[in-house]
Amino acid sequence: MKYSKSKTESHIVSQTYPSCLVDIDELIFKDDDSLLVVGNEFNNSFVIDLDGVEILKAQSEKRNQKSTMDCTFAISDDTKTEMLLVEFRFNYVNLQNLNRKKLVDKVECSQEILGDSIPINENSIFIFKKDLKAQAESRLYRMYPRVPSNYVVM
Numbered sequence: 001m002k003y004s005k006s007k008t009e010s011h012i013v014s015q016t017y018p019s020c021l022v023d024i025d026e027l028i029f030k031d032d033d034s035l036l037v038v039g040n041e042f043n044n045s046f047v048i049d050l051d052g053v054e055i056l057k058a059q060s061e062k063r064n065q066k067s068t069m070d071c072t073f074a075i076s077d078d079t080k081t082e083m084l085l086v087e088f089r090f091n092y093v094n095l096q097n098l099n100r101k102k103l104v105d106k107v108e109c110s111q112e113i114l115g116d117s118i119p120i121n122e123n124s125i126f127i128f129k130k131d132l133k134a135q136a137e138s139r140l141y142r143m144y145p146r147v148p149s150n151y152v153v154m
Helices: 005-010 012-016 024-031 050-061 100-114 130-142
Strands: 021-023 046-049 071-076 081-089 120-128 151-153
Touching (some): 005 012, 005 071, 021 024, 024 071, 046 050, 050 100, 081 100, 100 120, 130 151
Parallel strands (some): 081 120, 120 151
Antiparallel strands (some): 021 046, 046 071, 071 081
């Protein structure tokens, strides 16, 4: 399966919150402005900014914001389409601050926002800086109670 710009753009959440359909390079830079972004690394790939959607939903429902994954986008092949949830963790320095409940809440709230119009991929992706990937994998593995096995560190 690979990224589908057209299916990301046509998702009901993109249609309902068009201001939250953003270029992934901009979203990554917003998460960590120390990263060097040279041009369009992802060739104008657009994603749904779930944090932005949650801000707008919380405002309209007059409630506190919930934690969400950073973004989602459609992936598809010839037979099916799914939404992939992604969280950027570039600013992490101390992985002891990773909290199981917060990670689970992020995934659950994001799934709630997306609804069931398009199936959600079983894996939730958490992206760390290269030098912290192994530590992050270890930290998630050692959490008790365990985080779901479909939380993938990249």
